[in-house]
Amino acid sequence: MTRARNPLWRTLVELRGNPRACVWTEPLWGLSMALVLPYASVFMLALGLHDAQIGFLATIAMLSQVGFGLAGGIITDRLGRRTTTALFDVIAWVIPCLLWAFAQNFWFFLAASLVNGALQVTQNSWDCLMVEDAERRQITRIYSLVKVAADCSALFAPLAAVLVAQLGLEPAVRILYVNAAIVMTVKIVWLYLWSHETRQGRVRMAATRGQSVWRLFAGYRGVLGLLLRSRGSLLALAVAALTAAVTLVNGTFWQVVASQHLHVPDALLPFFPMVRSVLSVTFFFTLIPLLTTAVDLKRAALWGFGVHLAGQVTLVAIAAPDGAATGATYAFLGLCLLLDSFGAGMLFMLSESLVALHVDEAERSRVMAIQRTCIMLAAAPFGWISGWLSGIDRTYPFVLTAGLLVLGFVLVAVRWVPTHAEEHPDTPRADLTD
Numbered sequence: 001m002t003r004a005r006n007p008l009w010r011t012l013v014e015l016r017g018n019p020r021a022c023v024w025t026e027p028l029w030g031l032s033m034a035l036v037l038p039y040a041s042v043f044m045l046a047l048g049l050h051d052a053q054i055g056f057l058a059t060i061a062m063l064s065q066v067g068f069g070l071a072g073g074i075i076t077d078r079l080g081r082r083t084t085t086a087l088f089d090v091i092a093w094v095i096p097c098l099l100w101a102f103a104q105n106f107w108f109f110l111a112a113s114l115v116n117g118a119l120q121v122t123q124n125s126w127d128c129l130m131v132e133d134a135e136r137r138q139i140t141r142i143y144s145l146v147k148v149a150a151d152c153s154a155l156f157a158p159l160a161a162v163l164v165a166q167l168g169l170e171p172a173v174r175i176l177y178v179n180a181a182i183v184m185t186v187k188i189v190w191l192y193l194w195s196h197e198t199r200q201g202r203v204r205m206a207a208t209r210g211q212s213v214w215r216l217f218a219g220y221r222g223v224l225g226l227l228l229r230s231r232g233s234l235l236a237l238a239v240a241a242l243t244a245a246v247t248l249v250n251g252t253f254w255q256v257v258a259s260q261h262l263h264v265p266d267a268l269l270p271f272f273p274m275v276r277s278v279l280s281v282t283f284f285f286t287l288i289p290l291l292t293t294a295v296d297l298k299r300a301a302l303w304g305f306g307v308h309l310a311g312q313v314t315l316v317a318i319a320a321p322d323g324a325a326t327g328a329t330y331a332f333l334g335l336c337l338l339l340d341s342f343g344a345g346m347l348f349m350l351s352e353s354l355v356a357l358h359v360d361e362a363e364r365s366r367v368m369a370i371q372r373t374c375i376m377l378a379a380a381p382f383g384w385i386s387g388w389l390s391g392i393d394r395t396y397p398f399v400l401t402a403g404l405l406v407l408g409f410v411l412v413a414v415r416w417v418p419t420h421a422e423e424h425p426d427t428p429r430a431d432l433t434d
Contacts, residue, residue, distance in 0.1 A: 026149035032183035055387010062380030064117025073369025084125035101177035151277035157270035236354035261394035279341035308343025
């Protein structure tokens, strides 16, 4: 497939306005958070935290996101998509990065987890900023490009590996967190200057001006009715919740099982997300576009759940070496990365796209706030549960994720609700309620 004909390349070049600003600034994530995330859990272990505490922090972070997420729709409507994104990106990322950089014990990480929950506000406003003025037919490709940008960011992982090898784990990770705070600040300012308020954002700002916060919260009752009456939105909610739970467990404990169970050296840990990301980008420009046609997202969802399940089962099946990781260990980890890069990439794109495709456009920010709140509530217990399981056996969290992926596969197979884009692929914009 040539670059000119590839739909992702074409979308990337054709993007204008807010979608372009959001997608084109996203690679800065790679010079900030993506450098340090592979070390987050092992950094906590190095400072004396144990598995159960790490899992508990993951659950606390999710619960914090629940609170912020519920308020996110109101904040986004009152302040506007653009201002909310800038303000809460500072709260959700810059401040926690500084707390992590100077952390000394569990309480620093707890404070950072609580503040980091504000990411659900900016996730809501950023999604609205990115897709509200976009053409409906571009939405799945826009989210694919976001995932590609995040994956490309892992190409900078060798920088972190060199730093850890030269300075040691703890001082290197502290430096990486300070760097993340600085680069995220640059990203926030750049996006704010390059973007503008959306049409629907201006409508919602005018509609909510002068209304009390309590009255706006009361309006969630009617919005909840919209969600409950939409079978498509409920399906999207279930898919997103299962994806969030699996992502939470993998993001927290994949590096732990590689380091502590399979004895992979710390300096090599960043190379695993780098390889996963390279594979994911390759899939997004080759195989995934063939499976995410406008008329068959169900097939794509089944492939996503099935392949990701195979990756998790493979990880559980790897035998722990007696000493250092062996060639066979790395070979099986490579197979896990191959399967996970496709499955997780597909599920990320679909979980975000299905929510956007089924949502009522007039109430996008509040409906998405409720959906994200429900997703966080559903996923939150799995942080603590997986921490408890990891304390028993480092592979048990991935037995749990395998079960969740089986559930997702069955749900899609028997309860699928087509989007209107699937039913009427030639219609550029349609009523999004079912």
